[in-house]
Each structure stands twice: as C-alpha cells, then as structure tokens.
Amino acid sequence: MLGKIKIANILVDSIPYIKKFRDSIIVIKYGGSAQQNIELKENFAKDIILLYMLGIKPVIIHGGGSKISSMLETLNIESKFINGIRVTSKEAMKVVEMVLSGDINRELVFFFSHYGIKAVGISGKDASMFEAKPKDFDAFGYVGEITKVNIDVLMKLLNDGFVPIISPIAFGDNINHPGFNINADSVACEIAKAINANKVIFLTDTKGILDEKGELIATLTPKNAKKYKDSSVITGGMIPKIDACISCIENGVKKVHIIDGRIPHSILLELFTSNGIGTQIINEQQSKS
Numbered sequence: 652m653l654g655k656i657k658i659a660n661i662l663v664d665s666i667p668y669i670k671k672f673r674d675s676i677i678v679i680k681y682g683g684s685a686q687q688n689i690e691l692k693e694n695f696a697k698d699i700i701l702l703y704m705l706g707i708k709p710v711i712i713h714g715g716g717s718k719i720s721s722m723l724e725t726l727n728i729e730s731k732f733i734n735g736i737r738v739t740s741k742e743a744m745k746v747v748e749m750v751l752s753g754d755i756n757r758e759l760v761f762f763f764s765h766y767g768i769k770a771v772g773i774s775g776k777d778a779s780m781f782e783a784k785p786k787d788f789d790a791f792g793y794v795g796e797i798t799k800v801n802i803d804v805l806m807k808l809l810n811d812g813f814v815p816i817i818s819p820i821a822f823g824d825n826i827n828h829p830g831f832n833i834n835a836d837s838v839a840c841e842i843a844k845a846i847n848a849n850k851v852i853f854l855t856d857t858k859g860i861l862d863e864k865g866e867l868i869a870t871l872t873p874k875n876a877k878k879y880k881d882s883s884v885i886t887g888g889m890i891p892k893i894d895a896c897i898s899c900i901e902n903g904v905k906k907v908h909i910i911d912g913r914i915p916h917s918i919l920l921e922l923f924t925s926n927g928i929g930t931q932i933i934n935e936q937q938s939k940s
C-alpha cells in the first residue's frame with residue numbers, strides 16, 4: 652500500500668511541471684551515443700510518448716555518430732574529425748545518409764509506431780526543410796551549415812498531432828551534389844530557434860558537461876561555457892554541442908539541458924522533478940535570479 656501511495660505522490664508532485672510544459676514545443680536531440688542498445692531506444696521512445704500524452708509537442712533530432720563510424724570502417728572509408736565534426740567525402744556522405752535516414756530514422760519511427768504514436772520520419776531534404784551551405788568545403792567536405800529552416804512542414808506535423816523525427820541531412824545546391832551532412836546538435840539548435848521552442852534537451856553519453864576534474868557542472872552561462880571551450884576542458888563531440896547551446900540561449904531559447912541518455916527515463920527526471928539532472932545552460936540574468 653505504501654508503495655502505491657508513493658507512486659500517487661510522485662504523480663501529484665509532477666502536476667506543476669505538466670501544467671508548465673503542456674502545449675509547449677520541446678526539441679530533443681537524441682545523440683547516437685545514447686542509442687547503444689535496444690532497451691535504451693525503447694525507453695527513449697516510451698518517455699517521448701508519455702510527453703506526447705501529457706500534451707507536450709516533442710520534436711526529435713537524432714544523431715548517429717557511432718553507427719556511421721562502424722559502417723565507414725566496414726566499408727574501409729576513412730573517418731576523421733576536426734573539433735568534433737566529421738570530415739565528409741562524397742563517398743562518406745552516401746554512407747552518412749544511408750545510416751541516418753535509412754537505418755536510425757526508420758528504427759525510431761518503428762518504435763514510436765509500435766506504441767501507437769503517429770511519428771513521421773523526415774530529413775532536412777523533405778519539403779526542403781533545411782537550406783544549407785558548405786561549412787568549409789576544403790576542410791570538411793560535404794559538411795553543411797543551416798542557413799534557413801523552412802518550418803511550414805514541421806508546424807503542419809505538430810499541429811496535426813504528429814511527432815517529427817528528423818535526420819540531419821540537407822540538399823546540396825546542384826543536381827550532382829550528394830547532400831550535406833549537418834551536425835545534429837546544430838540542427839536541434841536551428842530548429843529550436845526557428846519554431847520558438849520552450850527548451851532543447853540533448854541526450855548524450857556523459858552525465859552532462861564535466862569540468863577539468865571530471866565533475867558535473869550543474870549550471871553554465873554562455874560566458875562560462877566559452878571559457879571551458881577556450882581552455883580545452885570541452886573537446887571533441889562536446890564542442891558542436893556547446894556551440895549549439897550557446898547559440899540557442901543567445902537567440903531566445905530559455906533553457907538548454909545536456910543530460911545522460913544512458914540513464915533510463917532521464918528526460919522525465921529532467922522535466923518533472925525539481926532538481927533536474929545534467930547540465931543546464933541559461934543566460935546571465937537567469938543565473939543571478
């Protein structure tokens with residue numbers, strides 16, 4: 652009986668949070684590093700379904716770094732990273748798109764559909780949702796940067812009760828172009844800015860952002876985040892993520908969270924409990940209040 656009362660208390664305690672987030676758009680970046688096994692993916696889908704049932708409008712952007720790396724290795728195509736960004740040759744671009752749009756995206760859509768949610772898997776190519784330009788072709792090859800998000804298709808899906816699951820790929824500018832590989836963290840950020848999302852949550856494979864001693868930093872402002880980046884405490888895949896967080900906060904998104912996608916139900920812990928988990932990135936004014 653006591654156990655059941657505890658469950659009821661947890662539900663009641665979450666009322667203020669449910670009220671706060673109801674009807675709001677929350678962008679969730681599901682990192683490839685947090686997709687390590689089937690249980691994690693299934694739990695992720697269930698958490699998103701709960702958010703959806705509670706009246707929140709989730710928009711999912713997925714990465715796929717580790718799966719892309721192993722497929723490139725199988726095909727003997729070199730993988731090289733500069734500041735956490737994968738240098739993408741024409742050959743590698745085909746594999747990137749195949750893994751992201753053909754494998755990971757389809758699998759996530761299946762999980763959602765399996766539990767009765769109307770999920771629609773799309774990439775930035777669909778309805779020309781992303782407009783992009785090369786980041787720096789000589790250095791990165793077919794890595795793109797978003798110049799514009801055309802939000803019409805996204806808003807239509809959200810307003811009609813669909814959950815969009817987005818693969819971070821965009822068209823190139825000519826018929827022979829293989830398309831652009833866009834870092835999924837920056838995609839999450841550009842989408843959040845374009846649709847005025849309430850917040851962005853990045854699910855990854857660390858507790859959050861760790862300091863020089865390896866301890867979790869609970870709260871960061873863009874100014875402090877830049878210091879950690881400049882002093883090389885933040886490296887590799889965390890660089891594009893923190894750049895995306897800073898850009899979100901500097902462009903009107905109220906809060907951004909980096910949380911551990913390996914912890915079951917980490918999204919629910921972040922959204923519906925008072926302390927939250929992971930690292931939150933907020934602006935200077937919020938940090939003083």
Ligand SMILES: Nc1ncnc2c1ncn2[C@@H]1O[C@H](COP(=O)(O)OP(=O)(O)OP(=O)(O)O)[C@@H](O)[C@H]1O
Nearest residue numbers: 682683684714715716855860861884885886888889
């Ligand atoms: N200061 C830091 N704190 C935490 N993680 C850091 C830090 N600096 C670098 N990292 C690295 O960043 C990694 C997370 O970025 P990564 O790109 O690997 O994952 P992801 O973005 O979740 O997945 P994907 O790129 O496949 O979507 C961590 O596993 C860690 O190795």
Ligand SMILES: [Mg+2]
Nearest residue numbers: 682714716888
């Ligand atoms: Mg990454």
